[in-house]
Amino acid sequence: MNFSCLVCGGPVYEPWLDKCRDYFLGNSGFATYVRCSECGLVQQHPLPPDLAALYEQYPIHAKKSRLHEWLRRRILRNVYYDASQLPPRASILDFGCGDGWYLDSLHNLDLRRVGYEFDLDHARQLSQNLGVPVWSELNALKTIGEASFDIVTLHYVMEHLADPSACLRNIRSLLVPNGLVYLLLPNIHSWEARLFGRRWHGLDPPRHLSFPDREVIERMARAEGYELVSTKNIAFPNTAAASMAVAFFGRFKHFAFLAFYPLGMLLSKLFPSGSTAYLLRKS
Numbered sequence: 561m562n563f564s565c566l567v568c569g570g571p572v573y574e575p576w577l578d579k580c581r582d583y584f585l586g587n588s589g590f591a592t593y594v595r596c597s598e599c600g601l602v603q604q605h606p607l608p609p610d611l612a613a614l615y616e617q618y619p620i621h622a623k624k625s626r627l628h629e630w631l632r633r634r635i636l637r638n639v640y641y642d643a644s645q646l647p648p649r650a651s652i653l654d655f656g657c658g659d660g661w662y663l664d665s666l667h668n669l670d671l672r673r674v675g676y677e678f679d680l681d682h683a684r685q686l687s688q689n690l691g692v693p694v695w696s697e698l699n700a701l702k703t704i705g706e707a708s709f710d711i712v713t714l715h716y717v718m719e720h721l722a723d724p725s726a727c728l729r730n731i732r733s734l735l736v737p738n739g740l741v742y743l744l745l746p747n748i749h750s751w752e753a754r755l756f757g758r759r760w761h762g763l764d765p766p767r768h769l770s771f772p773d774r775e776v777i778e779r780m781a782r783a784e785g786y787e788l789v790s791t792k793n794i795a796f797p798n799t800a801a802a803s804m805a806v807a808f809f810g811r812f813k814h815f816a817f818l819a820f821y822p823l824g825m826l827l828s829k830l831f832p833s834g835s836t837a838y839l840l841r842k843s
């Protein structure tokens with residue numbers, strides 16, 4: 561099958577990781593990851609034929625247990641964008657807002673909050689629950705939101721996209737001059753990814769299509785009219801804890817994930833690299 565890099569369109573690749581199983585949801589089949597010889601992007605090849613079908617039973621959008629909620633709010637507030645640094649009445653778009661917990665966590669701040677989720681029913685339900693607009697149609701959002709957001713956040717979104725450059729291009733038209741984009745991604749070059757290999761939770765095949773690293777992000781940013789302001793490795797305990805759960809039990813188990821969570825916290829604190837956050841500025 562012909563190869564075309566998702567970012568640079570290059571036709572040549574090197575092997576990266578084959579026979580990758582879906583340890584998270586336990587679906588059958590294997591995914592293969594390769595590395596583009598031109599820009600270095602690690603991506604799936606071939607891509608799954610039906611991308612929407614990958615999310616039919618995806619629990620990321622489901623209601624979480626109280627313990628999960630508590631952990632998430634305590635720990636992930638250091639991982640997700642710190643919106644308390646924004647000026648009063650700034651506007652934020654959380655692109656790929658999932659179950660909306662992040663937007664909800666900002667309710668005490670004086671901000672204009674807007675969400676985006678591609679599924680219309682999910683977006684409607686979420687909008688009702690949160691009391692903030694959640695859009696599912698990018699063109700509609702563009703019409704009302706043209707050049708109006710101070711920041712757009714993409715927390716663990718870009719690795720799911722078949723055209724990451726187009727996403728940055730679309731978002732650019734929604735930003736005010738000098739507006740910011742916060743990208744949070746699993747780091748394919750981290751010690752976790754190397755240690756756990758196919759069992760690394762950040763790999764999440766077949767849903768994670770590609771893993772743009774600093775060089776790829778810089779390349780995309782330049783091409784789409786941004787400058788890369790900062791890059792920061794982030795201590796994210798979830799991927800370490802979930803990877804250990806898979807290594808011990810052969811697939812993801814929620815109780816094992818919680819049992820390994822303290823060790824995941826410690827390791828990710830000592831050696832933070834499982835995720836990387838990039839801040840881009842519209843230029």
Ligand SMILES: [Zn+2]
Binds near residue numbers: 566596601
């Ligand atoms: Zn490439």
